[in-house]
Amino acid sequence: MKINPYNSVQQNPYRKQIEKTEKANDVQAKRDKLEISSEALSMQKRTKLEKERLEKIEAIKQKIDAGEYKVDSQAIANKFYDFxxxx
Structure with a gap:
């Protein structure tokens, strides 16, 4: 059997493995992306619900800070039961 050192470079058994890992890295780099336009964001922020939600959050934060916020466990249990x- 004749050994040719130049021919062995072309038949590298690890080359296929290297190519597979490179392809896998390319696939992992591509991901879904969600973009919301600035118009959609402005429409979302201008809603009446957003203002009411912020007011409720601020009221609850103030009650918690003052130590006046009480949780009605019976009402929460009823909501879970109904759901x-x-x-």
Missing amino acids: WNQS
Whole structure:
């Protein structure tokens, strides 16, 4: 059997493995991306619900800071019960 050192470079058994890992890295780099236009963001922020939500959050924060915020566990349990027993 004749050994030719120049021919062995072309038949590198690790070359296929290297190519697979490079392809896998390219696939991982591509991901889904969500973009929301500036117009959509401005429409979302101008809604009446957003203002009401911010007011409620601020009121709750003030009650928590003052130590006046009380959680009604019975009302929460009723909401969970109603949610899980809906038909």
